[in-house]
Amino acid sequence: xxxxxxxxxxxxxxxxxxxxxxxxxxxxxxxxxxxxxxxxxxxxxxxxxxxxxxxxxxxxxxxxxxxxxxxxxxxxxxxxxxxxxxxxxxxxxxxxxxxxxxxxxxxxxxxxxxxxxxxxxxxxxxxxxxxxxxxxxxxxxxxxxxxxxxxxxxxxxxxxxxxxxxxxxxxxxxxxxxxxxxxxxxxxxxxxxxxxxxxxxxxxxxxxxxxxxxxxx
Ligand code: 5GP
Numbered sequence: 001x002x003x004x005x006x007x008x009x010x011x012x013x014x015x016x017x018x019x020x021x022x023x024x025x026x027x028x029x030x031x032x033x034x035x036x037x038x039x040x041x042x043x044x045x046x047x048x049x050x051x052x053x054x055x056x057x058x059x060x061x062x063x064x065x066x067x068x069x070x071x072x073x074x075x076x077x078x079x080x081x082x083x084x085x086x087x088x089x090x091x092x093x094x095x096x097x098x099x100x101x102x103x104x105x106x107x108x109x110x111x112x113x114x115x116x117x118x119x120x121x122x123x124x125x126x127x128x129x130x131x132x133x134x135x136x137x138x139x140x141x142x143x144x145x146x147x148x149x150x151x152x153x154x155x156x157x158x159x160x161x162x163x164x165x166x167x168x169x170x171x172x173x174x175x176x177x178x179x180x181x182x183x184x185x186x187x188x189x190x191x192x193x194x195x196x197x198x199x200x201x202x203x204x205x206x207x208x209x210x211x212x213x214x215x216x217x
Pocket of ligand 1: 135188192
């Protein structure tokens with residue numbers, strides 16, 4: 001249903017024409033279209049915050065933010081959880097921890113999950129954990145992270161993914177709170193990068209051919 005898949009963006013959706021929105025001028029030739037405008041992203045995150053508050057009840061939330069791509073989503077999601085709490089007189093304590101992952105080694109996808117700047121996650125024991133990730137593609141990264149988090153025996157683990165890609169073996173069931181289900185395109189913006197570029201773009205956009213060439217390493 002609508003809750004589990006989020007807002008479903010169809011394969012034939014071309015995105016909005018660039019001149020309908022504002023965006024950093026330095027990316028003028030590098031993006032094809034505005035795929036998901038920033039305002040829509042924010043409205044959807046507010047709705048996800050509501051689902052999360054309903055599910056977590058009176059439990060405090062241990063937020064585990066997956067860097068770097070997840071930092072904007074995480075910041076906005078936690079902010080909405082606070083605003084909704086304020087408006088309903090139900091204050092949930094949120095604590096945010098950061099984790100950086102790499103499931104690829106030298107361009108090769110590996111079964112192993114590499115935690116960069118690894119930290120002891122034993123404070124998760126007995127806690128209600130919310131993993132916040134910008135995009136779930138094959139789900140390999142999330143599967144490995146979930147396995148790792150479970151070793152610390154938290155009371156509950158939920159996953160929020162702003163974007164979930166519609167790929168052959170979809171990882172939809174891994175993600176409890178889905179912002180948008182998108183076709184299998186490479187997207188940037190709203191903290192998602194292409195070789196560290198485009199994180200400063202507010203909208204989620206599809207990169208153009210010339211943009212791919214320009215920032216290739
Ligand atoms: P998975 O393990 O699910 O295949 O890959 C997840 C990771 O791949 C994400 O954390 C993200 O870093 C990267 N990724 C997958 N698809 C995209 C995309 O369309 N755009 C960007 N910027 N990163 C992506």
